[in-house]
Amino acid sequence: MSKCDSCIIKEFNSLKSLTRxxxxxxxxxxTGKVYRKGQVIFEEGETLNGVYCVxxxxxxxxxxxxxxxxxxxxxxxxxxxLGKRSLVSDQKTNLSxxxxxxxxxxxxxxxxxxKDLSKxxxxxxxxxxxxxxxxxxxxxxxxxxxxxxxxxxTAEILLYxxxxxxxxxxxxxxxxxxxxDYASIVGTATESAIRILSQFKKDGLISxxxxxxxxxxxxxxxxxx
Amino acid sequence: MSKCDSCIIKEFNSLKSLTRxxxxxxxxxxTGKVYRKGQVIFEEGETLNGVYCVxxxxxxxxxxxxxxxxxxxxxxxxxxxLGKRSLVSDQKTNLSxxxxxxxxxxxxxxxxxxKDLSKxxxxxxxxxxxxxxxxxxxxxxxxxxxxxxxxxxTAEILLYxxxxxxxxxxxxxxxxxxxxDYASIVGTATESAIRILSQFKKDGLISxxxxxxxxxxxxxxxxxx
DNA sequence: CGCATCTTTGAGTACCGTCAATCCGCGTGG
DNA sequence: CCACGCGGATTGACGGTACTCAAAGATGCG
Numbered sequence: 001m002s003k004c005d006s007c008i009i010k011e012f013n014s015l016k017s018l019t020r021x022x023x024x025x026x027x028x029x030x031t032g033k034v035y036r037k038g039q040v041i042f043e044e045g046e047t048l049n050g051v052y053c054v055x056x057x058x059x060x061x062x063x064x065x066x067x068x069x070x071x072x073x074x075x076x077x078x079x080x081x082l083g084k085r086s087l088v089s090d091q092k093t094n095l096s097x098x099x100x101x102x103x104x105x106x107x108x109x110x111x112x113x114x115k116d117l118s119k120x121x122x123x124x125x126x127x128x129x130x131x132x133x134x135x136x137x138x139x140x141x142x143x144x145x146x147x148x149x150x151x152x153x154t155a156e157i158l159l160y161x162x163x164x165x166x167x168x169x170x171x172x173x174x175x176x177x178x179x180x181d182y183a184s185i186v187g188t189a190t191e192s193a194i195r196i197l198s199q200f201k202k203d204g205l206i207s208x209x210x211x212x213x214x215x216x217x218x219x220x221x222x223x224x225x
Numbered sequence: 226m227s228k229c230d231s232c233i234i235k236e237f238n239s240l241k242s243l244t245r246x247x248x249x250x251x252x253x254x255x256t257g258k259v260y261r262k263g264q265v266i267f268e269e270g271e272t273l274n275g276v277y278c279v280x281x282x283x284x285x286x287x288x289x290x291x292x293x294x295x296x297x298x299x300x301x302x303x304x305x306x307l308g309k310r311s312l313v314s315d316q317k318t319n320l321s322x323x324x325x326x327x328x329x330x331x332x333x334x335x336x337x338x339x340k341d342l343s344k345x346x347x348x349x350x351x352x353x354x355x356x357x358x359x360x361x362x363x364x365x366x367x368x369x370x371x372x373x374x375x376x377x378x379t380a381e382i383l384l385y386x387x388x389x390x391x392x393x394x395x396x397x398x399x400x401x402x403x404x405x406d407y408a409s410i411v412g413t414a415t416e417s418a419i420r421i422l423s424q425f426k427k428d429g430l431i432s433x434x435x436x437x438x439x440x441x442x443x444x445x446x447x448x449x450x
Numbered sequence: 451c452g453c454a455t456c457t458t459t460g461a462g463t464a465c466c467g468t469c470a471a472t473c474c475g476c477g478t479g480g
Numbered sequence: 481c482c483a484c485g486c487g488g489a490t491t492g493a494c495g496g497t498a499c500t501c502a503a504a505g506a507t508g509c510g
Binding site for chain 2: 063065066067069071073084085088089091094095117118119121124125127128129131132133134135136138139140141142143144145146147148186187225
C-alpha cells in the first residue's frame with residue numbers, strides 16, 4: 001500500500017499539516033479498505049475507533065429521523081475525512097456513512113490521530129478549521145431547508161453537485177444518485193423529487209440518460225424559487 | 226470589573242481549560258459590554274476581532290435567507306461563547322447575533338485567544354469539542370427541519386426551551402420570545418406559528434400570559450407529529 | 451386617550467405528502 | 481431468443497398542510 005507521506009489525497013484535508021515523521025507513523029498503522037456501492041461504512045450510534053480518509057469514490061452521511069426516513073446531511077468525496085467529529089468528542093457517531101459508488105479508503109486508528117492532536121498544534125488547528133467549515137455549511141443548509149421551497153432546494157442541489165463534484169466527459173453530473181437519494185438530500189418524498197426533476201426536464205433545464213443527469217441551463221436553475 | 230480567574234461563568238465553556246496565568250492575561254485585556262433587548266451584537270458579514278462571553282441574558286444567532294427572512298440557528302445563554310467559529314476560521318461572521326433581553330457580556334480580543342489556542346492544547350481541544358457539539362446539534366436541527374411538520378417543530382422548540390433554559394417561579398418559560406421569533410426558529414410564517422400556538426392553547430397543552438408561555442402538558446407536546 | 455406594535459383569526463390558494471397504478475430497464479432463467 | 485419478474489421511475493388523484501393577503505382585536509407605551 002502507498003505511503004501517506006507521498007499520498008496526494010492528504011493535500012485535500014488536515015493530514016497535510018502532519019510532519020513527515022507523523023505521516024510515517026500514520027502510514028505504518030493505517031489499513032486500506034474497499035467498499036462496494038451501497039455498502040454501509042458505519043452506522044449511526046456505532047463507536048468508531050478511528051477515522052476514514054476517502055481515497056476514491058463518494059459516500060453520503062445520513063441521519064435517521066424519527067419518522068423513519070433517512071436524511072442526507074453531507075456528501076463526501078476524495079480527500080474527505082469521516083469520523084472526525086465522533087473521535088474528537090469521544091462519542092458514538094451521530095451519522096451513518098453509506099458508499100454511493102465503489103470506494104477506496106484508508107482507516108487510521110484513533111490512538112494515532114489522538115496522539116497527533118495532542119502533540120501537533122498546527123494539525124489540531126487545521127482540524128478545528130475543517131470543523132468550523134462544516135459548521136458553517138450546516139448552518140447554511142439549515143436556512144435553506146427552513147426557508148426555501150422543495151423546488152428551489154432541488155435546483156440548488158443539482159447546481160451544488162455540478163459545481164463541487166463536476167461532470168464526466170459527456171457533461172453528465174459525475175455523481176450519480178437515485179431519485180430516492182435526491183429526495184433524501186432535499187428532504188422530501190421521493191415522488192415529489194421525481195415530479196420536480198421531470199418538470200425541470202420538460203422545461204429544458206436538465207436532460208437525463210438513465211439515472212444520469214445533465215444540466216442544460218444552470219442559469220435557469222439558479223432563479224428557481 | 227471582576228477577574229476571569231474567579232468568574233463562575235467560565236466553568237460553562239472552554240475558558241475553564243485556561244491556566245491561572247492565561248486567565249489573568251485574558252482578564253487584563255477583556256472589556257465588559259452591555260446590550261439592551263433587541264440590540265445587535267454583530268451582523269452577518271462583519272469581521273470580528275474577538276469573542277464574546279455571555280455573562281447574563283439570552284441572544285439569538287440568525288442567518289438571513291435569500292427570501293429576506295431571518296432564520297434563528299441557535300439560542301445562546303449564560304456561559305456561551307459567540308464568535309468562536311469566525312475567529313478560528315479567520316472569516317467574516319456567517320451569523321448575526323441579537324440580544325433577546327438585556328445582556329451582559331465580556332469581550333476578549335482575538336490576539337489573546339489565538340495565543341492561547343496556539344499554546345494550550347487542552348484549551349484547543351476543548352474548543353474543538355465545543356465545535357463538534359455545535360455541529361452535532363446543527364445536524365440534528367437539519368433533520369428536524371427537513372422531516373418534521375411545522376407543528377412538531379413548534380412543540381419541540383417549546384420543550385427544548387423548557388428543558389434547556391428552565392422556567393421562572395410561576396412556571397412560565399424563562400426565555401420570552403415574540404411570535405415572530407418562534408416562527409423564525411421553527412422556520413415558518415409568523416401566522417402559521419401563531420395558529421399552531423393557539424391550537425396548543427385550545428388543546429390545553431400550553432397556557433399564556435401576555436407573551437409568556439407556560440407548558441401545561443409536556444407529555445402531550447412530545448407526541449405531536 | 452391615541453398611536454404603534456403585536457397578536458389573532460378568516461379565506462383562498464399553492465404546495466407537498468400519500469396511496470395507488472402504470473411504465474420502463476435490466477438481468478434471469480427457461 | 482423471449483417471457484418473466486424485480487426494482488426503480490413516472491404519473492394521476494386526493495387530502496392535508498402551510499403560505500399569503502387582509503382585517504380585526506389586544507396590548508403597551510407615551
